[in-house]
Amino acid sequence: MPALALQGFGLVGTTLLRRLRAPVPAALLSQVTTTTTPHPEWQPGQNQPHPYGDSERVALDPAALASCYGLVISSGVPRPIAFVSSLDSEGRRNLAPFSYFNFVAHDPPLVAIGICRKRGEKKDSLANIEARGEFVVSIMSDWFIESANHCCGDFSSDVDEMALSGLTAARAKIVEPPLVAESAINMECKLVHKYEVKNAAGTDTTTVVIGQVVMFHVLEAVLDTVTHGPTKPTVHFDKLRPIARLGGNTYGIVNTVFDLPRPDRKV
Ligand SMILES: Cc1cc2nc3c(=O)[nH]c(=O)nc-3n(C[C@H](O)[C@H](O)[C@H](O)COP(=O)(O)O)c2cc1C
Secondary structure, eight states: OHHHHHHHHHHHHHHHHHHTTSOOOHHHHTOOEEOOOSOTTOOTTOOOOOSSTTOOOOOOOGGGSSOSHHHHHHHSOSBOOEEEEEEOTTOOEEEEEEOSEEEEEETTEEEEEEEEOBTTBOOHHHHHHHHHSEEEEEEOBGGGHHHHHHTTSOOOTTOOHHHHHTOOEEOOSSSSSOEETTSSEEEEEEEEEEEEEEOTTSOEEEEEEEEEEEEEEEOGGGEEOSSSOTTSOEEOHHHHOBEEEOSTTOEEEOOEEOOOOOTTOOO
16 A cells, blocks of 8 residues: 555656646745645554555676766755855856755754866856955745846856856855855855865865854744744744755756654654
8 A cells, every 4th residue: 555655646747747837826936835744643663665566676896887966966855955155256246046955953053065176177156255264155945046046157257157057146244255145044154164176086076164154144934932932043944945956957946845843753
């Protein structure tokens, strides 16, 4: 029975992907459906096999592949996206999305971002973060996804992607790079650590920057200071309407959720 239910779940997923090629009605973007868990009847110890029958498992040695890029970005899904503002040494603005991104700690709050080399050169965001030691991460929401995506274009370093895409700068409190006013959550960050990634040939391919959030800016409309009180704020995800990155050029909208408490906790 669990296998059957999982198969059904897979089919629904495929159908949904095809349907998403059609225009998304604006009202649907903000609608969140809360469902039961996929298998509310599941009991501890009960097996939950994958839904693909006799499918063979293929071992893929990263060292034997021409590129791991497609595999990596389509396997580690969905990913949140950091929309990173930075300034160059002359004060020119830069804005670009990065989905090798997540929070990696909360005490203090730390974000990690993997910034790859472009044609062997450092991307503008990395050069700026290294030059000034600060940046702003804004969270991407569905209402400005087209403008945000436009900022990933291969523009020269003197192009101000914020102006180009029609996004609005707002002043930060501590750091110099601007907040993105369209975003519901902006985080002022100071660079605290860098990790240089080298490939088998010894070539630098990526720099992982770790930033400490020194100030959060959260739109009141998405902020929840009631559930856990004003000193333990959280964010209403259904109001934030975060965009997720999937493989290739595919983005996702989180509009179906369920709650599943930890086994030893009620809430
Ligand atoms: C949704 C999305 C996620 C991206 N994630 C990354 C990433 O994690 N690392 C990276 O190096 N480039 C990433 N890119 C590509 C950069 O945004 C792109 O190279 C951009 O031009 C960099 O701008 P910059 O040179 O102004 O820093 C991503 C692009 C998109 C659209």
